[in-house]
Amino acid sequence: MIHVEIRDENKVMQAQQLGHHQNLQDTVEKAVEMYIQYLEQQSIIQEFGTIDFVEDYDYKKQRGIR
Numbered sequence: 001m002i003h004v005e006i007r008d009e010n011k012v013m014q015a016q017q018l019g020h021h022q023n024l025q026d027t028v029e030k031a032v033e034m035y036i037q038y039l040e041q042q043s044i045i046q047e048f049g050t051i052d053f054v055e056d057y058d059y060k061k062q063r064g065i066r
Contacts, residue, residue, distance in 0.1 A: 004028065
């Protein structure tokens with residue numbers, strides 16, 4: 001078990017109420033889950049614009065190779 005000291009209990013209580021969580025543990029677990037999801041989305045967003053596409057690629061020609 002991990003012990004976490006929370007500085008602003010009002011934010012946690014607000015999250016618990018808005019999320020309809022039964023207890024503090026459920027609230028914190030959901031917050032961590034959402035934070036991980038947010039970080040994963042940020043890493044995907046950073047990849048936009050980094051893939052080079054071949055402008056003259058002919059997908060119809062590729063179909064005939066099979």
